[in-house]
Amino acid sequence: QSLEKQFEEFRHQLEDSGSLRERIRSVALEIESATRLMHSSLLLIHQSRPVPEVLETAKRQIGLMRELFSRLAEITRECPGQYYRYHGDWKSETQTVVSLLAFMHWLETGSLLLHTEAEEKLGLNPDEFGLDIEDYLIGICFMSNDLPRYVVNQVTAGDYDCPRKVLKFLTDLHAAFRMLNLRNDFLRKKFDGMKYDLRRVEEVYYDVKIRGLAANGEKTGEQNDQAQS
């Protein structure tokens, strides 16, 4: 009897948590879809389209993204203290979003999108539904993975100052990451991969430098270090 009552109660709880998870999954799918569109727009940067134009198209998704994240926050508000119970259902999507936003931010400002800035861009209130630090860091690693490709294509298109700028940025970023004491997990693996990005950018810089292509760029480059246009 009491056994039955207990299981009756369990059924309710499991059903509630099941439907909650389903709603989360469905929002996460929408995030994934918006991310895909943003990514698609951003990819044109590798075909040397003008930065402002590319950014503008990519930014069109941000409004939707904010809304989707606010829906996530709303859902988790129903189960206080269980953010991390369902975290696995949105983390991979969030990491990709961060990587795209950080790339766009770098294109605009030449500097790293900070954790708080990322939360702002996504309209997150850290007291209630924040951006997990490891998700942020993994997103940054993903962004780093795209930089060598960007540099290669920029040089092909004749922008010989790009390698220097990216190298400086990536060197600083890599140094900053090295300060962290990472466990042997996914983040560590991604960070270990960053050194290959750095190496590749160094190689491209070397290619440009040894051929004397970077010479002039270096001077004029200083002025534009803040933002690429």
Next chain:
Amino acid sequence: QSLEKQFEEFRHQLEDSGSLRERIRSVALEIESATRLMHSSLLLIHQSRPVPEVLETAKRQIGLMRELFSRLAEITRECPGQYYRYHGDWKSETQTVVSLLAFMHWLETGSLLLHTEAEEKLGLNPDEFGLDIEDYLIGICFMSNDLPRYVVNQVTAGDYDCPRKVLKFLTDLHAAFRMLNLRNDFLRKKFDGMKYDLRRVEEVYYDVKIRGLAANGEKTGEQNDQAQS
């Protein structure tokens, strides 16, 4: 600068959460070790040692177990709202503890150890550090896996009423589980296995019954259904 400052902060946070996890892992290891001792004592039940004696030895670990779980609770108190972030580090150990406690409880009372009773035995305060329902249910499935072996050995030792009692208990338990709407996960898999336990106990009961061995036991058994002694 600001990039460096941000990573400085990350380092602190990651180190804090890393050391927290280390402390949790170390308590979990102690739980595992105490569980193993309890399990080892309990195994003597298969060698037809008297139930009270076996239970007494097994129960000696409970004090330590309570202390260890209170240490877990204390540690997670430092990171409110993150129970499920570290849950993976103690769940498997907890499931085993539940299975042993439930088996002992059944030996004593002939009834199922309820979720709240399990929390009580472990000295848990559900508002603060409760027993996850799925962990409880998985632990119950583990207990079910041990019952066929117990029945077989009891009959060999001459207790011909045991199969009937276990069968009744397992049938009710199985029916209760069927009420739950389980996802295709580990719990579902464990529950699916329970039907083989049920089947095996049915077979043993059949073996006893068809040989007329259960006949008398059935009557006297009724009286002792509450507890085996």
Next chain:
Amino acid sequence: QSLEKQFEEFRHQLEDSGSLRERIRSVALEIESATRLMHSSLLLIHQSRPVPEVLETAKRQIGLMRELFSRLAEITRECPGQYYRYHGDWKSETQTVVSLLAFMHWLETGSLLLHTEAEEKLGLNPDEFGLDIEDYLIGICFMSNDLPRYVVNQVTAGDYDCPRKVLKFLTDLHAAFRMLNLRNDFLRKKFDGMKYDLRRVEEVYYDVKIRGLAANGEKTGEQNDQAQS
């Protein structure tokens, strides 16, 4: 241009087939859920509840089941000639339904639910959306897997004529299956398992017979061979 046009068209087609599959999956989930309820009711047969009562409860799902299958048929009508493209999405559920219906039919009539009878029960129109023969056969094998358990529990409950009846049915069924020339696939594997069911029922019949328990039953049994009540 023409490349783009082609891919535009592909996108439409893939989206159409994707949403079709989603609708099919959702009906299949409902079938699974109805099956679960039917199965739950039917399980009480192992606890020696009266057959008519058990059957009545189980049959309550049949109306819903018919409706769900007619919805499946309706959906596949949108993609003529592609029954087998989506077949994988409902076959496992269908096999279980068949196994339950066949068991119920046997309890009622003592004979095998034929393929056409199964289609009728599910309200299927074979010209349009039939029951795949292999699905039917696999369902029958599943039913066979439940018979030894039924026999064991019936004998425990004192029905000593049951083994004889089941053995006769299963022997005929096994002989019929042996006529088929099966490939080395899932069906073959399931059929190979049937011989263990047969063997187990023979063993129970032996147990009953050698103890002289079957003697009288055999005569009175003849009369009731048509249906168990």
Next chain:
Amino acid sequence: QSLEKQFEEFRHQLEDSGSLRERIRSVALEIESATRLMHSSLLLIHQSRPVPEVLETAKRQIGLMRELFSRLAEITRECPGQYYRYHGDWKSETQTVVSLLAFMHWLETGSLLLHTEAEEKLGLNPDEFGLDIEDYLIGICFMSNDLPRYVVNQVTAGDYDCPRKVLKFLTDLHAAFRMLNLRNDFLRKKFDGMKYDLRRVEEVYYDVKIRGLAANGEKTGEQNDQAQS
């Protein structure tokens, strides 16, 4: 009796479908063998043999290929509406054929072999036995996997304009694929791999460009974009 009759009928049907499948498998094996010869001829392209010569040898298999596919169509005509029942038996072979035909077509025309063109080359009548779209798309992904190797060997052989042309083609192809909303299946996995092909070709183009080797080629290249000869 009626049980026996039913199984008699099943035996016929299973034997029919078994022998049909056997015939399909045997044609599929012949397709595989012809594909292998075509592939082997085509591999000579990496050793800088003249394109026309290579194409000519490879094309020798096309007649046989058409015949084999017409035999497939003929066989499936015997079981209308069951194309997808047996689809698994020829799809992998078909995908490889498509990849080779598309590569040959690109070598000849510099443009993508369209789905309808692929059907034409294979002599397929889409109303009766068409080329499944996913098979077509997977075949195109396979072709993409071969392009980096081709580009590398062409440059080694002194054709410095090749990377530019392949890059343009692959960029367009990749963009077209991105329009599709793929499920998490084999095709998606293959498409995800395409970005590595693109990246590798970009790198080769970069290597050529930064050394000034592509400079002149670019102008003369424009004229020959239609076909390599």
Next chain:
Amino acid sequence: QSLEKQFEEFRHQLEDSGSLRERIRSVALEIESATRLMHSSLLLIHQSRPVPEVLETAKRQIGLMRELFSRLAEITRECPGQYYRYHGDWKSETQTVVSLLAFMHWLETGSLLLHTEAEEKLGLNPDEFGLDIEDYLIGICFMSNDLPRYVVNQVTAGDYDCPRKVLKFLTDLHAAFRMLNLRNDFLRKKFDGMKYDLRRVEEVYYDVKIRGLAANGEKTGEQNDQAQS
């Protein structure tokens, strides 16, 4: 050139051995099919059909079997010394044949079909195409697996002397097998299974004995030890 020529030759050799294998597979399939028929006939023994009648039907396949094995021998004659190259293609079928022949032989004579006798029955010439000893031994283990079922069904049908005879045979056979030193391979696993067959037969013998059912049978049984009729 010489390289090409060598590979050309290899291709011929591999194709020859491929087609040889295909012919072997096809004969093996026919053996499997004849075995299936023989097995089907033999299964009637479990339904208490008279031994001579059962044996007669089963033996009808022997002629065909001999012919099929002589075809196998003929095929392997084309590749002298390569018996074991293709052995994997017929060994499983041969093991089943041996198990059936040995069972039939035991039904007729009450003694074990020896290796040389098995070769004779199959019309094999050991100098040219013999019966692999491990195949023979595995076949014998398979036969042993069927004996408990036979004993159970015989007793059910009222033949109370059967357990004694089978027990004596199986005890001797088990003792003989224990002379072998086996590796941890398939044969050892099968031999381990024989222990369980022996135990089951013993149990049935005990059941019969303890009820005084075997008493009379034992005397009359002695006369018929050579053959069951």
Next chain:
Amino acid sequence: QSLEKQFEEFRHQLEDSGSLRERIRSVALEIESATRLMHSSLLLIHQSRPVPEVLETAKRQIGLMRELFSRLAEITRECPGQYYRYHGDWKSETQTVVSLLAFMHWLETGSLLLHTEAEEKLGLNPDEFGLDIEDYLIGICFMSNDLPRYVVNQVTAGDYDCPRKVLKFLTDLHAAFRMLNLRNDFLRKKFDGMKYDLRRVEEVYYDVKIRGLAANGEKTGEQNDQAQS
């Protein structure tokens, strides 16, 4: 009794070895951490910081490192003859240490750090706790992996003589490694990688040479071959 006593003893031994291992792991973690700091300092060499400055910072860890290794030696002294039992727990860390020391040594002297020299630097007494030769060799391969990056960055920074020196060193090292007969193990895989390092350095040397950048450097370089400063 005696059985229990023996297992009691085993438990003690295993617990002792477990706690020993824990102490070793903890020292190994500290080695890893010190190595990380050393590596971090050394990485500045890629940003063209002056060699002496870089070396000085990196060397600050050596004292600690020696102490940690002497602690390892001390611990293993408790279990004489079991160096290789626990070897897996420090080998990967040791390989990295060797690679850093060898790189530093090369920067200072232009020559290879020999096995005995490495032992000296770490304060190891080979009779008691030596440096496993395979660990040493793998460490050397790791060092080789860093040289191409170093050369590229040096050239970028204007040191055109660096490629020549590294190339000579690496050529000799590679020749020395070729004297070894390796199994198909980790060391062989690492050694295979060295070939690519050599090729990359050669390419850079070629780039420098062909542009006449190395011409002057070669002369002045001769003087500094012993050490870079």
Next chain:
Amino acid sequence: TDATASAADSDSNPMKDAFSKYAAYLNDLNEKRERVVKASRDVTMNSKKVIFQVHRISKNNKEEVLEKAEKDLAAVVDQYISRLVKELQGTDFWKLRRAYSPGVQEYVEAATLCNFCKTGALLNLDQINASLRPLSDPSVEPLQINVLDYLLGLADLTGELMRLAIGRISDGELEFAQKICSFVREIHRELMLIAPKMDDASDMKTKMDVMLQSVMKIENACFSVHVRGSEYIPFLGSEDTNFSLLGVPEIE
């Protein structure tokens, strides 16, 4: 130039000299490992033969069978383990453990199986090691089987004991079977406490699962004999209780 002096083909090159030493070391090590692997395979094969010999035991030939098994076991030590010991003379036993461990484990399995059948008790690691000591040249450290290999061998022993128990029940030696059952249960219980502390705990975990299966197979067999034997005791009275231990001889 000094560049030439340090070239690969110069004779006084310290790097080259050092690598000659490394090369010699690696060659010796590989060759020794090969020899040890071969010796270990021989130990395995011949220990397996001893195990099969023990399985030839029956109610009436116990002494005879065990005597032969012990003789064979002694031969394994004299002929094969001694070769292993010779190969390992003065080497680090732990470094080459993976090369000889399978053989040693199988030997432990055989030796403990023999001993259990003869004495009903577990052969201690100390006893085994004492018997190996004479094989070594007294000047070097003798090969001693380590706890891990001993325990891994013991884990496999339970599988052989299960086979033995099933056979003994068939032979009517129910008491022997029950003795095996208790013994295996005890080993299982003890190993359960130790398993996670072993160096290669995951290997051991699999073996523990198999072991539990073996224990349960014996228990099920004992159960089966018991219920069958209990059935007619009410009818037959208590004077014939041994009747349940039916064995082959009863047939004749």
Next chain:
Amino acid sequence: TDATASAADSDSNPMKDAFSKYAAYLNDLNEKRERVVKASRDVTMNSKKVIFQVHRISKNNKEEVLEKAEKDLAAVVDQYISRLVKELQGTDFWKLRRAYSPGVQEYVEAATLCNFCKTGALLNLDQINASLRPLSDPSVEPLQINVLDYLLGLADLTGELMRLAIGRISDGELEFAQKICSFVREIHRELMLIAPKMDDASDMKTKMDVMLQSVMKIENACFSVHVRGSEYIPFLGSEDTNFSLLGVPEIE
């Protein structure tokens, strides 16, 4: 009774006699298999040494290195393959194939590698087999390496050739590298046609994938040298085209 006559301990039991024969057969087979496995391991180890010897090749020591490699290879045949042949004397080669196949494959790898370096051509299976024929006792059928083991060895050869090619490019032997590239491409193309027809096609499929990786590694290396070498040809003019084949000697 005749039941007693057929009991397990009677001497004239035909079943017992037959099983003695089966037991002897199985024992012999297992022992032979063990000996073959051991011989095969020796062949493997020593063939690997030959392969390493070949990798010691450089621009200037070619003859010397290959001469030693060939001597070592001959020693493998004389000392180890001959033992394998002796063990297999008169046995069914296919029955024990799995026991000796790894060694034979490694030997094929070593022999074809040596031969390619010396002659630039593929050593035929017939040539290898001819060289093995004298090892056999002329009265029995000689061990002949079968097509499958030869092809499996050849598949591994391409991995060694890849390593060789990378090394040769470093040494400035670009032409040699290109020769290797063509050779490996050709083997790959030929094997691609044959692979699915082999007895163990799935093994071969994995090897084919690795092989394609090897081919592409060589092609990428050749590409890299080529673009680098092409860069300044427009500037330098054609008189110095060999300059791209930079090797170690140029340093000094």
